[in-house]
Amino acid sequence: MNETEFLERLDRIRDIPTLPSIVLELNRLLQDPDTPVARVSQIIERDQAIALKILKLVNSAFYGVRSKVADIRSAVIMLGFNAVRNAIVSVSVIETFSRRLRLEGFDATDFWKHSLAVAVTAKALSARTRLNSPDNCFVGGLLHDVGKVILAQYYPELFAAVWSASREEGSAFHEAERGRTPAGHAAIGAHLAARWQLPRGLVEAIRSHHDYRAELENAEFCLMIHVANLLVNSYDRNPDCVIDLAALHPDARKFILGTLQRAGDFYAELAEEIENAYAFFLSPGAAR
Ligand SMILES: [Fe+2]
Ligand SMILES: [Fe+2]
Known part of the structure; x- marks a missing residue:
């Protein structure tokens, strides 16, 4: 079996982990820099579990943001779309596996x-x-x-x-x-x-x-x-x-x-x- 065949076979494994659909949606929205902040925060807030994790992450010692970030909208404004998407990928990937x-x-x-x-x-x-x-x-x-x-x-x-x-x-x-x-x-x-x-x-x-x-x-x-x-x-x-x-x-x-x-x-x-x-x-x- 060569590399391509191996990877194709991998695609057929049904329970290979996927990232939350939010990541895909955000990827799409991120391609358009004119996407309003409200739209991005709405999508994240639809998934309460992820929204909570993002807030926990940006308020953690690890992120080093001094003032408390109280809601997703502020997190998106403070950190930007890309950073928020990255935060979601980070928290979900460790959990996924x-x-x-x-x-x-x-x-x-x-x-x-x-x-x-x-x-x-x-x-x-x-x-x-x-x-x-x-x-x-x-x-x-x-x-x-x-x-x-x-x-x-x-x-x-x-x-x-x-x-x-x-x-x-x-x-x-x-x-x-x-x-x-x-x-x-x-x-x-x-x-x-x-x-x-x-x-x-x-x-x-x-x-x-x-x-x-x-x-x-x-x-x-x-x-x-x-x-x-x-x-x-x-x-x-x-x-x-x-x-x-x-x-x-x-x-x-x-x-x-x-x-x-x-x-x-x-x-x-x-x-x-x-x-x-x-x-x-x-x-x-x-x-x-
Ligand atoms: Fe390596
Ligand atoms: Fe390594």
């Missing part, structure tokens, strides 16, 4: 912790460089590895084979995927994001997070997701965050040298925000 999923080598909580750490790091990189909107980067980081959940949930044998091979070879998960699965987690995640009708730039960033190329259409955005993942992974290996620069794509090397004095210090400063993100998104009942 089973947090209880447990396989050897896959623990859903650890998985989302990694994803949230990459999300916060990507957001901070974009705030520092102003190369893209911080909340686009947050969602990109949050979703970059989502293909792994699909692999673990729907193809547990494939997942287990890749995981044990990566352990035995001491290689990264995406390296161990080669030759063992028809489509890697990056391709699977991109396929899913496209199916959810998320923006094309986001789909490409997911697809290229282990395979950054300068000729990508939205290379700067993809680079930030790629580098954020590198930083989190190297921090997990050692807290000084020592990165083997020679092994990186020249753009990633240039980006890191130009943006960060010391990667370890940069990452350490994010610790509190990462903890806030865990508390908001992962503590039982937090985002619900």
Whole structure:
């Protein structure tokens, strides 16, 4: 089976998670910048559960908005359409996937912790460089590895084979995927994001997070997701965050040298925000 056949077969799995229909509706409305705020807030308010979560999120320590946001309309005015859509994608995506999923080598909580750490790091990189909107980067980081959940949930044998091979070879998960699965987690995640009708730039960033190329259409955005993942992974290996620069794509090397004095210090400063993100998104009942 080749990658295309594998992804087509994935499309036929009926219970593959979908995002709430609100996300699709907002995607459509967002394409027209003249959409009135009232229309957007009406749509969100129709789904009380989501409306509540959005208010909880924007009022959480994690968002850092000082004055209390009392209603959806104010949230939309304060944050803008795009940020609100991103907030909805963030809260729904973690909920959509089973947090209880447990396989050897896959623990859903650890998985989302990694994803949230990459999300916060990507957001901070974009705030520092102003190369893209911080909340686009947050969602990109949050979703970059989502293909792994699909692999673990729907193809547990494939997942287990890749995981044990990566352990035995001491290689990264995406390296161990080669030759063992028809489509890697990056391709699977991109396929899913496209199916959810998320923006094309986001789909490409997911697809290229282990395979950054300068000729990508939205290379700067993809680079930030790629580098954020590198930083989190190297921090997990050692807290000084020592990165083997020679092994990186020249753009990633240039980006890191130009943006960060010391990667370890940069990452350490994010610790509190990462903890806030865990508390908001992962503590039982937090985002619900
Ligand atoms: Fe990955
Ligand atoms: Fe990752």
